[in-house]
Amino acid sequence: MGRGLFLVFEGGDASGKSTQARRVAELRDAHFTFEPGDTPLGVELRRWVLDAATPMSPVTEALLMLADRSHHVRTVIEPTLAEGRSVVSDRYFASTLAYQGYGRGVDLAQLRAATELAIGSCRPDLTILIDLALDVAVERRTFDAQDRFEAADLDFHQRVREGYLAIADSFGDAWFVVDGAKSEEEVAAQIDKRLAALPWSHA
Numbered sequence: 001m002g003r004g005l006f007l008v009f010e011g012g013d014a015s016g017k018s019t020q021a022r023r024v025a026e027l028r029d030a031h032f033t034f035e036p037g038d039t040p041l042g043v044e045l046r047r048w049v050l051d052a053a054t055p056m057s058p059v060t061e062a063l064l065m066l067a068d069r070s071h072h073v074r075t076v077i078e079p080t081l082a083e084g085r086s087v088v089s090d091r092y093f094a095s096t097l098a099y100q101g102y103g104r105g106v107d108l109a110q111l112r113a114a115t116e117l118a119i120g121s122c123r124p125d126l127t128i129l130i131d132l133a134l135d136v137a138v139e140r141r142t143f144d145a146q147d148r149f150e151a152a153d154l155d156f157h158q159r160v161r162e163g164y165l166a167i168a169d170s171f172g173d174a175w176f177v178v179d180g181a182k183s184e185e186e187v188a189a190q191i192d193k194r195l196a197a198l199p200w201s202h203a
């Protein structure tokens with residue numbers, strides 16, 4: 001049996017990416033997973049890294065995200081792909097580049113090097129970015145002041161959005177950008193059209 005396909009959904013708060021990621025996983029009988037926090041160790045790391053009441057430096061924040069990812073890759077993503085099952089992950093390495101790099105200002109070259117260490121050769125076959133203008137996101141989202149990222153200011157979220165678009169640009173065909181302001185059905189239709197072009201039968 002061949003290796004499964006690895007799909008990743010990225011985007012900001014209220015972009016609708018989690019809904020689409022779960023839908024695609026179900027449709028394609030793929031394993032759904034997410035970052036941070038989809039392993040027993042990850043649950044502990046997530047608790048610390050999202051807790052707005054625990055101050056930490058941007059580099060510490062990045063390293064906790066990378067620790068979660070490294071463990072997630074080795075214990076969930078790689079073994080599942082190796083079994084021949086596809087994996088859909090809600091967030092992956094670009095979240096760290098966008099949030100800790102573009103958002104918090106951690107050095108991007110150093111973050112990329114640390115990402116290599118965390119993920120090794122485990123690269124997505126396709127990353128889908130659900131892009132959403134900040135004013136639409138603000139209208140849609142329910143704000144949780146206990147969450148370190150939801151509590152961050154709008155400039156931070158604007159940098160994250162711009163970061164995602166720059167990353168998408170740099171990866172060319174390995175990324176697919178969808179306009180998250182469209183209806184859920186329209187976003188789903190665009191995603192499904194792009195997914196139909198992937199080599200599922202070899203997976």
Ligand code: TYD
Nearest residue numbers: 012013018035036065091095096099100149
């Ligand atoms: P979560 O509650 O899972 O929300 P979302 O639906 O937005 O994914 O929160 C995850 C938060 O962690 C989200 O605000 C983005 C942030 N994050 C980073 O800052 N860096 C990372 O590497 C990852 C994976 C997530």
